[in-house]
């Protein structure tokens with residue numbers, strides 16, 4: 009099995025800072041079976057095809073080896089990221105009801121001023137410092153504050169759910185054990201988070217329903233049968249974690265990439281191109297995305313022939329989104345960071361029915377964050393390149409990003 | 422500013438509607454309606470939507486465009502281009518404009534003339550029967566965006582009346598002759614009028630193809646008519662009926678066929694559409710024809726007599742009877758042009774009356790008919806936005822490329838229609854089928870995929886609010902995968918069995934796809950002359 013070594017290297021923590029040359033190697037075999045029997049797909053056309061292939065399921069309960077593992081742990085059904093249509097679609101519609109179009113088209117747009125206020129506050133707090141950690145002092149607290157407000161989760165509870173959330177991210181790391189072991193761990197953490205949300209709901213039981221997403225979830229809406237309480241808990245937990253552990257990496261990867269491409273940083277700082285920041289965000293999602301792979305999240309309901317390989321029914325499949333987004337089949341000169349690409353159909357948020365639910369939130373968060381950092385940090389310099397990385401090969405990003413600065417400029421009007 | 426969404430590509434991810442909620446609006450799960458002419462104040466939000474669209478389906482006009490030549494496209498240049506000094510495009514609409522911009526993008530530096538009989542700059546038609554009628558976009562605002570202001574000699578408001586192939590000249594109505602080295606025919610089609618001329622002239626009897634048509638109808642609908650009659654339940658008729666209901670206007674839709682959309686999708690899926698329209702309060706009558714439209718002394722439409730014996734009071738009637746191809750100006754030119762359009766090869770080169778391919782004349786868009794290998798090399802005549810764009814791009818590329826670098830137009834036919842909160846999408850040729858099956862989704866919820874088969878292979882797929890799956894089925898069509906599909910997928914209904922597709926034996930007058938000329942008896946070189954159907 010020639011493919012195994014490159015795959016093992018990709019998973020190995022020592023390659024976290026720059027896995028891209030390994031992805032080039034990986035793409036030479038678009039679909040390969042690796043040591044643990046699962047299939048790894050790394051080329052753009054094949055990943056796109058599989059994201060839209062109804063013979064792939066996101067419901068792990070189809071796998072015989074998952075045995076009795078049911079959902080998100082004792083008493084919790086699977087959250088919708090682990091369900092297939094039609095159940096997946098129904099829950100996604102219910103969650104969207106109070107979040108975006110068609111029912112609440114302006115909700116995220118209405119959050120933009122608030123996002124800017126949060127960002128401005130976090131950067132104001134850096135005044136007087138000459139060395140800052142972009143991760144701990146900025147990129148982590150910002151999206152956490154946003155998602156907490158959206159779900160009406162008390163910000164003070166943060167230490168409690170951060171530990172749970174960390175545990176969940178840990179088990180998404182395929183190097184931390186077999187899929188069944190990890191799933192058992194995951195269930196435990198989810199159950200804890202579910203309990204936490206259960207407490208929140210109970211505490212609110214006798215108050216009038218607020219406008220937060222969570223309160224809306226218990227109501228029926230849009231002609232769909234409402235979720236059960238257990239479903240609400242499982243999906244609230246998913247939103248909290250997903251809103252927590254992804255955008256931090258996009259912002260951090262973004263700052264790192266801008267510091268490595270000072271000409272782009274400078275264009276952002278000058279602020280003369282109103283559409284530049286949006287294109288920088290999309291190019292980051294292609295070039296340095298937070299989600300590198302969807303580790304064994306899919307399984308095959310039937311034999312699938314693709315790129316000359318037959319993936320038999322009942323196989324586990326890993327899609328290496330970050331390798332696909334660097335495939336020359338997507339865009340010329342893929343290893344160059346170029347926000348001016350005319351066409352950028354990246355895989356940063358996945359694709360098909362599971363396309364990232366939080367994308368409309370993560371985009372403006374990152375756009376505002378990077379714009380404000382570019383415009384307010386005077387003469388930022390990387391302290392270490394590469395910075396230290398988190399272990400996880402799937403959800404990849406720096407653990408810290410230390411930057412030296414001369415000063416913090418006041419916010420522009 | 423100008424905005425256009427390639428709804429053939431759009432999969433309803435709604436990212437645009439999050440980013441610029443005043444410009445892009447979702448209906449239901451994935452139907453998108455947008456304003457093609459939003460104020461400049463929306464530019465920043467729209468640029469974010471453009472960047473965010475996961476399938477990069479949104480186009481806007483940009484000053485100083487940051488367009489780049491991809492290495493692939495600039496390679497076509499060279500000697501071939503040297504010999505071509507003048508290109509003339511007849512038909513200044515979607516296909517014509519797209520061809521012009523590709524010619525310039527690929528580096529054609531000679532003179533480029535666009536001849537169009539409409540006085541407008543090129544505009545987009547699909548919004549005319551959708552967001553324009555309900556007042557979400559203005560009829561005059563659907564002007565197509567241009568990426569870069571390219572150098573074109575516009576001859577708008579002047580029809581071409583003839584083509585002199587030998588002398589390489591296009592003859593204009595004002596007597597002028599325009600010389601060309603290469604030319605593109607992109608004259609599209611026009612709406613078929615109500616056949617009885619006096620009734621067609623009544624105040625209140627409309628068709629819909631142009632912004633004037635759409636604006637006129639919008640005003641009539643906004644004025645609160647007592648009842649609207651839609652004649653013909655093809656895509657256009659169905660969209661007009663949906664707009665009426667959206668405006669809470671009473672509407673009767675009649676069709677002589679068994680169900681709405683049956684001409685294009687077969688009666689099985691047509692009956693599902695029928696239920697959808699009835700659920701929204703349309704008085705739908707199938708197997709019924711309008712026998713007469715009658716007016717009052719002032720020439721205003723008053724009532725309609727139907728073949729089911731009823732007479733109804735109506736003040737607006739929309740004739741959605743399909744279309745007529747704009748080929749009259751080519752009479753006598755020696756090309757294989759007739760009621761089904763102008764024949765061309767897969768490289769978009771026009772075929773002459775003897776069946777010989779010409780070198781200098783190309784065809785694209787609704788006026789073209791071309792052989793498609795997936796459908797037994799039969800000639801397809803399509804009335805699809807996506808086809809006009811794809812074919813224009815290939816025609817333009819081939820016009821300035823040497824033989825060895827020419828491309829073939831092999832894309833599968835694709836189109837969409839937006840009705841109420843349903844986004845209906847099709848890939849392949851649904852009328853090229855003997856059976857249909859629904860392997861995914863729920864008919865009751867109107868969220869499903871239907872797959873069509875012909876003699877044991879998959880030939881088409883139609884999705885109601887399930888467009889994210891469609892490209893999978895397109896792949897199956899391209900591979901001639903066996904029908905019925907037998908694999909296991911997500912969201913399979915409990916019982917999946919194929920039934921007769923009930924597609925029309927002969928193309929009906931509202932089909933948006935027709936496969937023409939397939940029986941040996943029809944294969945002759947005499948050309949059909951007027952009257953056109």
Ligand SMILES: Cc1cc2nc3c(=O)[nH]c(=O)nc-3n(C[C@H](O)[C@H](O)[C@H](O)COP(=O)(O)OP(=O)(O)OC[C@H]3O[C@@H](n4cnc5c(N)ncnc54)[C@H](O)[C@@H]3O)c2cc1C
Pocket residue numbers: 511512513514515516517536537538539545546547548549550579580581582607608609610611629630631657747750785786787788803804805806807809835836837838839
């Ligand atoms: C109301 C409406 C709704 C639609 N909705 C959809 C939809 O939802 N989905 C979809 O896929 N497609 C849809 N379509 C079809 C789509 O708009 C067409 O496929 C597309 O416009 C074809 O472009 P074209 O350039 O080939 O032809 P046209 O747009 O017909 O343009 C031809 C042009 O040539 C001009 N012309 C004709 N004769 C001459 C002459 N002798 N000299 C000079 N100029 C001439 C015409 O006036 C016209 O301007 C819709 C069409 C209409 C009318």
Ligand code: HEM
Pocket residue numbers: 066088089090100155246247250251252254255258297298299302305329355356357358359361362363364365366367369370
């Ligand atoms: C930059 C930040 C983010 C990135 C790169 C990202 C990436 C992704 C990807 C790749 C998927 C697809 C998973 C799959 O196909 O199995 C996904 C799904 C999802 N994301 Fe995100 N995400 C981000 C931010 C967010 C935020 C802020 C939220 C919450 C508000 C969120 C919520 C979700 C949810 C709920 C799903 C599951 C959707 C479904 O199954 O239909 N994400 N995300």
Ligand code: SF4
Pocket residue numbers: 426430431432433434435436437438445453473474475476477478479
């Ligand atoms: S696919 Fe693009 S155009 Fe279509 S709804 Fe989504 S973002 Fe909008």
